[in-house]
Amino acid sequence: MESYQQLYQRVVERKGGEQVVEGLLSKPLNTKQLKRVSADQWLEEFTRKIFQSGFYWQVIDNKWPGFREVFWDFNVARLLQMPAEMLEQKATDERIVRNFNKVKTIPLNAAMIHFHQQDHGQGFSDFIADHPPERIIELWAHLKKHGARLGGNTGVYALRMLGKDTFILSRDVEAHLRGHGIIDTGIQSQKAQRDAQNFFNDLQQQSGRSLQELSQLVAFSAGDNHAGLDVK
Incomplete structure (x- = not known):
């Protein structure tokens, strides 16, 4: 399985630099x-x-x-x-x-x-x-x-x-998960969601980042969102 550092480096290369990537990421609210x-x-x-x-x-x-x-x-x-x-x-x-x-x-x-x-x-x-x-x-x-x-x-x-820390199973995230063999069932199945949760939990342990940031990074790593393209 791809490590967090490998994932992050690929996003940096796709988006045009670490400063650009960090500027694209958003963070959830804290508990308070x-x-x-x-x-x-x-x-x-x-x-x-x-x-x-x-x-x-x-x-x-x-x-x-x-x-x-x-x-x-x-x-x-x-x-x-x-x-x-x-x-x-x-x-x-x-x-x-x-x-x-x-x-x-x-x-x-x-x-x-x-x-x-x-x-x-x-x-x-x-x-x-x-x-x-x-x-x-x-x-x-x-x-x-x-x-x-x-x-x-x-x-x-x-x-x-509204600020709760969560990953999102968007099309780009799904593409990454399927491309790396992390999920192999319907995206809304319980198995796919468990496998996705385990994947993001592992990335979180490696990086210390929120699920929100990690979800965005995974999305940026797949699909047509290279440097110079508008990504929502």
């Missing part, structure tokens, strides 16, 4: 910072990623001020008191992307966040913050099981956006 993320922020980001899934992200971002107006800035407590008929009305509002199946996830995920303390003995932000990165796929599974439409990469991208 994550615990300050509010329930409303979690619900908003889950909803944004649900609507972006299978859609042009920029279209959703452009309409997001309308989403915030329609859904009261994603106030969890207020949304949980909303009657079903009002939700149906909001789903037809022209300020949002009118997809009732996705709109229905908002009160469901609000309930997951709000009742986490009651169901699991710990507030939702504390739960996210305290979950060990070396078992991050267990957190993915929790969101998929207890949330609405948070499976696949949807919940994972929300975690990344």
Whole structure:
């Protein structure tokens, strides 16, 4: 298996130097910072990623001020008191992307966040913050099981956006993992996720870097993202 140093050196060569690479990397929030993320922020980001899934992200971002107006800035407590008929009305509002199946996830995920303390003995932000990165796929599974439409990469991208340390099984990351024989099953299978977790845990032990940085490095090492090309 390729070592961290081999991986890093290849990225440096592809991107045009160590300084360039380091400038491209971003880091997650620390535990204390994550615990300050509010329930409303979690619900908003889950909803944004649900609507972006299978859609042009920029279209959703452009309409997001309308989403915030329609859904009261994603106030969890207020949304949980909303009657079903009002939700149906909001789903037809022209300020949002009118997809009732996705709109229905908002009160469901609000309930997951709000009742986490009651169901699991710990507030939702504390739960996210305290979950060990070396078992991050267990957190993915929790969101998929207890949330609405948070499976696949949807919940994972929300975690990344709000600062939780996680790797992401993007197309470039998948290409690297398959190319090096680390995974050989469907990318969303439990086996593939376990193998990916073990791979990133090993890189973390070698480098001391976060999963987020390592995930970015792996992505930069594969695909069409050489020096001079815009990489998102």
